[in-house]
Amino acid sequence: MIPITQSLRDDFIRELGREKVLHTKEDLLPYRYDAFALVKGEAGLAVLPSSTHDVSTIVKICNKNGIPFLARGAGTSLSGGSIPLENCIVILFSKMNRILEIDYDNRTVLAEAGATNISISSAVADRGMMYAPDPSSQLVCTIGGNIAHNSGGLHTLKYGVTTNHILAAEVVLHDGEIVQIGSKARERIGYDLLGLVNGADGTIAVVTRALLKIIPKPRNVKTLLAEFGSVEHAGDASSEIISSGTLPAAMELMDNLVISAIEDSIHAAGYRKDVGAILLVEVDGPEDENELDSRRVIEICYRNHSTAVKVAEDESQRQRFWSGRKGAFASMGRLGTNYIVQDGVIPRSNIAEALAKIGSIGRQFNLRIANVFHAGDGNLHPLIIFNEANGETEKAIKASVETIRICTELGGSITGEHGIGIEKRDLMGLMFNEKDLELMRWVKEVFDPNMLCNPCKVIPQGSRCLELIPGLAIK
């Protein structure tokens, strides 16, 4: 690890100006975290570029001096993707948050990487358009971070994830060269390099701008809230909805523990705290189809022992239904001091089985596990509640690994949308063998031969990077 010397700091100041370089201990301290609170990093220096040219300058200095670097948007990564390791330079995108062009003819928006997810939809809302991927943190999280983690959101089920909504990106390569990948043309020719940047957790290059697709906002939307006595019944209902041929825009399942936490927080949405589970289903489309779909969903819910199904009567009630779900993770502070949110994927037909197994893991480790997940695509988010002060951390990590093991055993994946980051790096072995990982290392080396771009993330790298989370590495 190369220390950040005075002369190196002066290099940055000379090239960027004093106000764009943060270096005091207090300036840097808070960058040790993002929304993944288990690991603390340390920033060597933080810089505030205001243009792609600035970013290129920064990366050039880093490359010349062999200093690792990391791009950070709002720091809302749930897998530690934006935590600085190896004392790296943190490139902040909070000043690069402009929307540069709105092109309704081609239905695109060109934005800087630091623009918040919601700002894209807000910018085109008056023309009845929207940017589809909507992570729960959309008020805060940035497009750059969305690309890094290939983020999804509540409406992933119907509309897809970030990679389905990006046409081009401007990136800064490891040596500071600025390149464009993709264009306004919808066809991609040759190898899918844009696909490589998407979901790479920022380990391939630094994204500075993105050309995003916008789509018309659905005119008719119905949001249904179905209450169930148990999670299993809700899980069965969600499977039946999918197999019936209906494609909801979103379908979310929350268990009792999550519901209670939400209702005790500022996100209180008026959910009943005495139900076993809630299934939130949103259907959209042309009016008659919409009506048909919602009737079918209601029918299926009641057939699967729903105790009540409520339909949002207006937009404000719809927002209220969703506000609880969107604030679910952040409300966990109400249940305990600490929590780990997992992000596993299972084939959706196994929901009830997976939930039963997760329940038994909770009993085995004597920890409370709350469940909230995207039922439509089998993306589970078990929330493991623990108290660090009581020495429960390692136990909680072990329990969380077990939930992930269940997902892979059922033929699923270790992450749905939160990315690998630090959190899942040492779990890659659950899905990939050594040959697969070696191949990934080659790809990484092609783009980042000096291994400077967001160091120690995604791919387990043996002795180069320390075991970050004790108890997490799988043997």
Place this chain on the structure above:
Amino acid sequence: MVGYNLKNSEPPISMEDGDSRGYGSLRTLQDCVHCGFCLPSCPTYRVLGTESDSPRGRIDLMKAYANGEIGISNSLMEHISLCLVCRNCETACPSGVRFGWAMDATRARLEEEIHRSVTDRISRRIFFSVFENLAVLRTVMRLLRLSNFLPFMRLSRLLGFSQFSQFIPVTQNVLKNSSGFINPGGRLYKADGNRPATRKVGFLVGCIMSTLLADIDHATLRVLNKNACDVVLCKGQTCCGAMHLHEGEREKAKTLARKNIDAFSKYPDIEAIIVNSSGCGAQMKEYGVLLEDDLKYHKKAEEFSSKVKDLSEFLCGSQLNTSFTSLPDMKVTYQDPCHLVHGQGIRKEPREILRQIPGIHLQEMEDSEQCCGAAGIYSVLNPGMSEQILSSRINSINKTGAKVVVASNPPCIIQYSTRFQNTGDSRRVMHLAELLDQAYSS
């Protein structure tokens, strides 16, 4: 290689010391889960884009300082003092972190430990003392009104108040036009004869409100009288202590709180304590928190707090007298005062009242819940940042085309009227009570 030591990542905040150092209020920091939802709500983060000037970053700094991980430094002081304590982050926080309490407690601890120069200490002592006694404050204001402002500018510079001197011309201008100061000597303002008096309420006259902005207090009294209230100006009341608390003078704030509790408890027949300035309202509703470790006063404080009602909250909760005469058509926009919306959760009531006044057209502005940059004496201590924050508010107001900004808190009123006056802008800022008063009397 850096070891990322998980086990010792976050030592719990020690709570052994007494409350005088505000440890109780720091406990809330442990509820932060680093989600970052607070970032876009923070006015300083919006301007600077740096984590240390965001709520989440400041929480980390406050924790690190409380745990002894970092000590006092210029950089720490800068990040802490650049916070407006607007509490917008509390509205945004899904985990219910009471950021304002923690910041007040942190500032109190810093104030004990930092070294201030002698002149600095003297000027702070004088400044805060003036507000601790309303009679002294009235005298100072009278002198201000009478004297040519130049000697005052010199005197204030001499005392180290050079930052404040920019306000003197504005202050004088306001004072020249205002009617008599209000002296809370126990006087009763009887309800308007046209309606039967049904309720008796107490009224906090406020330090700035009863002097510099006394017209608003007079208007408030008339409005309450029109709404069938006998209003008593409870004797012995003083400044609410919000300014002291936010600037780290926690013990002084407690003394003032106790004085007010004593003063108002002498009038057991009042059903509510009405406040027309949101900063004071938020402060008085939280006396229970401030005095949580004061065995003698804690319970009394909670009783007191439960009676405190913002003027709009009180009027909306009772039957608002709507026998208005129509005002000339007027487009107004509403600035949510931070400590009303984020401190007390009141956003609907003032709007509901505005909509009932004939002639008033309420045009909402973008981001009306964002701070105007006044924040008590913040605009004096951090004029550069305050100006930048205010400018984005002015941009929002410009888009509405409103001629009047309604903001029911003294610092907001002074902030906007200073800007309007200095730029020759014909727009005005008004308190809700002034609009109501006009609608009743015109």
